[in-house]
Amino acid sequence: MIRAPRMRLDATWRHAERTLVVLEARSASKDDRLHLAIEASVLPGSAGRREIAGALRARDWRGIPNGEMEDGRLELDVPDVDAALADLRRLLAYADIPGDAMPAALRGDTIPARLRTGRLIAAVRASGQVAGPDLDVNASWRPGPDEHARLTARGRPVEEPPFLDGPGRVELELTRLDLSRFPTPPVPGGDGAGLQGRIDATIRMNGAPGDFLAELDLEGTDIRYGERPGLARLRLDCAEEGVVPDQVEGRLGLPVEEVRVQHRRVLRRDAGLRAQRLETGQGAGGDLEAGDGALRGREGENVVAAAAAGHERPSRGQGA
Numbered sequence: 001m002i003r004a005p006r007m008r009l010d011a012t013w014r015h016a017e018r019t020l021v022v023l024e025a026r027s028a029s030k031d032d033r034l035h036l037a038i039e040a041s042v043l044p045g046s047a048g049r050r051e052i053a054g055a056l057r058a059r060d061w062r063g064i065p066n067g068e069m070e071d072g073r074l075e076l077d078v079p080d081v082d083a084a085l086a087d088l089r090r091l092l093a094y095a096d097i098p099g100d101a102m103p104a105a106l107r108g109d110t111i112p113a114r115l116r117t118g119r120l121i122a123a124v125r126a127s128g129q130v131a132g133p134d135l136d137v138n139a140s141w142r143p144g145p146d147e148h149a150r151l152t153a154r155g156r157p158v159e160e161p162p163f164l165d166g167p168g169r170v171e172l173e174l175t176r177l178d179l180s181r182f183p184t185p186p187v188p189g190g191d192g193a194g195l196q197g198r199i200d201a202t203i204r205m206n207g208a209p210g211d212f213l214a215e216l217d218l219e220g221t222d223i224r225y226g227e228r229p230g231l232a233r234l235r236l237d238c239a240e241e242g243v244v245p246d247q248v249e250g251r252l253g254l255p256v257e258e259v260r261v262q263h264r265r266v267l268r269r270d271a272g273l274r275a276q277r278l279e280t281g282q283g284a285g286g287d288l289e290a291g292d293g294a295l296r297g298r299e300g301e302n303v304v305a306a307a308a309a310g311h312e313r314p315s316r317g318q319g320a
Helices: 061-066 081-094
Strands: 007-015 018-030 033-042 049-058 068-078 119-129 134-142 148-157 164-178 195-208 211-225 231-241 244-252 259-266 275-280 287-291 294-299 302-311
Touching: 018 081, 033 061, 049 061, 068 081, 081 119
Parallel strands: 231 259
Antiparallel strands: 007 018, 018 033, 033 049, 049 068, 068 119, 119 134, 134 148, 148 164, 164 195, 195 211, 211 231, 244 302, 259 275, 287 294, 294 302
């Protein structure tokens, strides 16, 4: 029985006059195991670059799902996210993949139009088990001239925060991101506008499920919801260790010039919100309270409130 024959494959997939995929594959038998190297370019005639490469080792062809990946690489550089998604949907359609079998992100109407814009650059490295590789991700998205989102992540994907294990590390940096890009319900009886304003933020998660640290550093300007009075400036500095909120609720409607909240919590026996410091700029007026469970302020009928509830997880170094 030939378990891992030597093979060389050079293939090009075309539809009409358009080249869809160019593939090079090499396989060899070493130590009675399959060694396979692959390089592919997807839609090489379209703007940008979409390249896949890597090598894997397995017992034989049937053992590929349980094999080991070496130096897997995915590199993307697309100048127009919307056009790139449309190209990919056409590619899947050429392969006779039904629409309901496509990933939700590729169906066209599942991503708001204002998020399907700008340039996307991404580099993903993968190694380890094919079924659960270790990933190293670097991605950059520029939806507008002065907007930027940058993601770096390292670890093995899992379903619970911080979503990478090994331990995992995730960092997301946002620069002057326009909040109106994200769909929010319009204000009843208003002009149809939802959340507006811009934010600069850094979100970090480090550790493993059940034992991780999450940090948020956010500064927002001209934040408002529809035509309701908003916040000229909002700053949040938060850290959570080993907790996953079950529910987070909040309302911002206080016409203040500036609100600053600094919050740090290490979960032990409760999941209440403890605000250590609250500052308000001129024009706030009214009374403000901070303590376990809630942060509240009142001026006439306008209220700023935040609340959080979570389930207990052991903090770093603590038992269950």
